[in-house]
Amino acid sequence: MTRKKYWFEKGIKDGVPIFLGYLAVSFTLGIAAKNYGLDAIEGTIMSLSNNTSAGEFAALGLIASGVTFKEMAITQAIINLRYLLMSFALSQKLETSTSLLQRLVLAFDVTDEIFGLSISVAGRLNPYYTYGLIVVSMPGWALGTMLGIFSGSILPAKLLSALSVALYGMFIAVIIPPTKKTKILGGIVIVSMIGSTIFTYTPVLNRISGGFRIIILTIVIASLAAWLFPIEQKKEGLAHVEA
Numbered sequence: 001m002t003r004k005k006y007w008f009e010k011g012i013k014d015g016v017p018i019f020l021g022y023l024a025v026s027f028t029l030g031i032a033a034k035n036y037g038l039d040a041i042e043g044t045i046m047s048l049s050n051n052t053s054a055g056e057f058a059a060l061g062l063i064a065s066g067v068t069f070k071e072m073a074i075t076q077a078i079i080n081l082r083y084l085l086m087s088f089a090l091s092q093k094l095e096t097s098t099s100l101l102q103r104l105v106l107a108f109d110v111t112d113e114i115f116g117l118s119i120s121v122a123g124r125l126n127p128y129y130t131y132g133l134i135v136v137s138m139p140g141w142a143l144g145t146m147l148g149i150f151s152g153s154i155l156p157a158k159l160l161s162a163l164s165v166a167l168y169g170m171f172i173a174v175i176i177p178p179t180k181k182t183k184i185l186g187g188i189v190i191v192s193m194i195g196s197t198i199f200t201y202t203p204v205l206n207r208i209s210g211g212f213r214i215i216i217l218t219i220v221i222a223s224l225a226a227w228l229f230p231i232e233q234k235k236e237g238l239a240h241v242e243a
Contacts (some may be wrong), residue, residue, distance in 0.1 A: 004128045009161045011132020018133065019111045019140035026141045029056055030148015036060045047145040050137060051111050055079050082214040086115040093118070093125040102127045109134045120178050184229050192221055 026047060033043040038060075050056055055076050062072050087107050094103065106127050114137060118130045179186035199205045199213045210214070 003217030007129040008132040009127040009130040012136045014117055017135040018137035021138055022140035023144040026156050027148040030051050030145040032060055034149045040146050043149045044142050044146045047142040051109055051141050052080055078209050083110050085215055086110050089119060090210035095124045095126055098127050106130050109138055188225050192217060
């Protein structure tokens with residue numbers, strides 16, 4: 001088995017829970033898209049090309065308001081600023097032999113969950129692992145949107161409410177295992193939660209957009225953690241996988 005095939009298949013396997021989570025959560029997005037006048041084809045294409053719940057929900061409101069493309073582009077850039085930092089982190093995590101084209105393909109679908117699994121890989125990240133995650137999870141988001149447009153309106157309100165928080169539960173499931181391995185990481189997660197709460201309820205600070213909040217907290221907390229608790233890089237490989 002080649003390294004590419006090994007990591008790609010592992011990515012597909014690990015991406016199944018993301019697929020299921022996306023399928024459930026994007027139901028509500030499909031219902032919203034239908035209410036704003038999008039048909040199944042338009043909603044599916046939107047979810048295939050823009051895998052971000054906050055960005056898509058905001059886009060639907062902007063479409064309904066009839067804003068210009070420029071205004072929509074600026075709004076999306078602000079809402080999704082956190083993915084810029086995630087991409088920076090992944091670029092440092094990738095194997096040095098990863099080409100520019102491979103990096104661009106990977107950058108197309110950097111979501112919270114895909115980033116969480118990719119960054120937790122021991123040692124250097126083989127891009128084919130993330131490709132596997134993308135291949136299996138991205139269709140789930142688009143399929144859920146399409147199903148939501150077709151049949152979401154007939155689901156009970158309580159079920160839709162449950163589906164809307166499923167994504168957060170899945171993301172928690174991504175970060176819990178690594179925190180069990182080191183108390184430092186667990187402490188960083190707690191500090192991050194406290195910082196986010198402060199930004200949410202403190203006057204003036206709560207006026208900062210969600211994207212900027214995440215960037216500020218990430219830079220400050222990650223920098224302090226790297227300074228206070230530096231980690232030595234270790235070379236790791238797969239002895240049973242061919243080059």
